[in-house]
Amino acid sequence: MKAKHQRLILALAALVALIGAGLLAASALKDEAAYFYAPGDVKTKGVEPGKPIRLGGMVVKGSLKRAPDGVTITFDVTDGKATVPATFSGIAPDLFKEGSGVVAEGSFDTKGTFVATNLLAKHDERYMPRELEGMSYNETTREIEVDQ
């Protein structure tokens, strides 16, 4: 094979790989990247049941309840615009509590309840999920405040 041809073939292979990768990324991102939802987005955009997403917001005060099996909890997540019921089976992180921020990974069931498989709460007092920046829970009015 001539050197010139070889360089051409190599360049073509690289180009094909690059375009392939780009298309793959684009299609995967289109499906998966609309990944983080606040309750308000769920209401306006709608999320099909079973689609894996992250739901982020504040845990509504007084909504946290534990099922008799001792390992399942139910709670409501709100961003001030809408409220979504959620359930989680497992060991909740220590900083997961009412009135505090949470990012839940999971999907909606057919009844519109969010079934979380994983809860991400703050790791320590200094850490806040970035998606929740600008949200805070007002203790006195029991409302979410969102700075835009």
Next chain:
Amino acid sequence: MIAEIGLAALWLAAALALLQLVLAFTGLKGNKPDLLAAVRPAAVAQGVLTAIAFIALVTLFLRSDMSVLLVATNSHSAKPWLYKFAGTWGNHEGSMLLWVTVMGVAGAAVALFERALRRDTHMATLGGQAAISLGFYAFLLFSSNPFARLAPAPADGQGLNPLLQDPGLAFHPPTLYIGYVGLSVAFSFAIGALLTRQVDAAFARAMRPWVLAAWVMLTLGITAGSYWAYYELGWGGWWFWDPVENASLMPWLAATALLHSVTVLATRDALRAWTVMLAVVAFSMSMVGTFLVRSGILTSVHAFAVDPERGSFILGLLALYIGGALALFGWRIGAVREGAPFELVSRETMLVINNLLLTVILGLVLIGTLYPLMTEAFGHKVSVGAPYFDRIAGPIALALMIAMAVGPLVRWRRDDGRVVTKRLVIPFLIALSLSAWLSVLAWGRIGILPFLGLVIAGAVGVASLAPLWKRNLRRTPLFTYGMVIAHLGCAVSLGGMASDSAFTVEKLVAARPGDMIQTAGWQLRFVQIQPIAGDNWTALQADMEVRRGGRPVMIHPQSRFFASPPTTTSEAALLTRWNGQLYVVLGEEVEGGRWQLRIWWKPFVTLIWLGGILIALGGFLALLGRERRGWLMKWRARAATA
């Protein structure tokens, strides 16, 4: 006093880096040997000075000197000494000092030990290393001074994040950083070679051991980090596609590609421009990773502090160095002669495929990691998570594994396609029988990716041993063993990953002391809950008697409370057997005196990290083999002249 010594050493090192840069380039330009003679001593002195600064900071942490701001905000006098020591780099400034120290010491090592490289390229390389170091010295001194004082000194410090109070902190960041920053040497080699127009086989042979060494440490660091996250977070997972994990994976992917292409350049003098490009990309990925982690721009457990000023500083450095290197590449690469051509069926082609696939994975991980940043610039908040990465990286990684099995069975220059096919008959039969066996065993119960993963791991594991087939094992060179072991390690690791996702059994219960729990053939008797105390924590501990046939063993999952800073962490109990791990996490108390327990049986999960260690061991043997051959040749030459 110690803090001032450390700071002075840093300033001196920065001044020496500037001197080294000027000396190297004016010396090379005007061809002045007397100027060039000072370059190596400058690099060595810089390495010594950064080491002094680093030791100074370690000493301050060990002594709990609260008059130093960094110690006061990140340490506590009641901490065990290991965490005082390792806590030195468990914060932003300390970890950047570790970064700069590794860079300085690596530069000194290149000055002292590099003998194979042509002298002018060697000098230009050292100049390049000085240029990169300079930016990071500036970053440390102007925006992240680890030695800043605090007056008045507080009575005690604020403590270290308890998640970091683990022996893992002593091992994972240093190995990772040696790998990460060790790649700066490859970057500098590329700069040096472009400047002196020496992109050839001799250059590749000189660069290879440095790339190998950095890659071995990076592999170890990632493996250690993955195991640490697995047992410390108590989530039972070993890889979360966290941006910071991606930040360490991306340089590893680039370095793996570089490792293979530099071998093509060294043995066959082909892939010249591509190899230089990869060397630039590898360290660029290290810098991108540092930017992502240190700017706090992405959500991550590793992001210590969010400081926009620091973020823009690193972004500036990033643009300067990557842009500069790419500009140099564009300007000089035309002058690099065409490399040697090769046939379509050849080892070279297989390595090109390896490089393409690795680069594609790298690109996809990079896009996925940066995509949230790009969309946020347009006002959307988006996060890209495991579903994206699993979906795109999984299939390509499996294809890469197949290429890895085939590659070593193909000869350099040209081979016969039919002969190669014959060599693959046995692995192919193994793949077929494994798929048949798995289909009978677990059809419909495991996903397609874990299924393919198990099949490919088995077949590739056997195929990776094939290069030793019918060879005189005693006369096989050490680096061939290195390659075989590293490739086997990939198969072993893949097997562990696939087995974990295919066969893990999880059980979640709320149990009272005295209860008996059964899962996956294990019997767990929940004996009691008791409070215990450690050095700087108190804990509730569950005592559990577990057995699977045989004699019972006690395990003790804990929920620990740390006072400074006030945090609760869960310490999972792990019981390792040859065929897997039992993983038990203690949750909180619920009504009825019951305790939450999360129990996993993870068959062969340990293979994931065993494979990682094998990969690193293979790299180490390859390095040793090449170096030893060099020493032997030198020794023989000397004996012949004497």
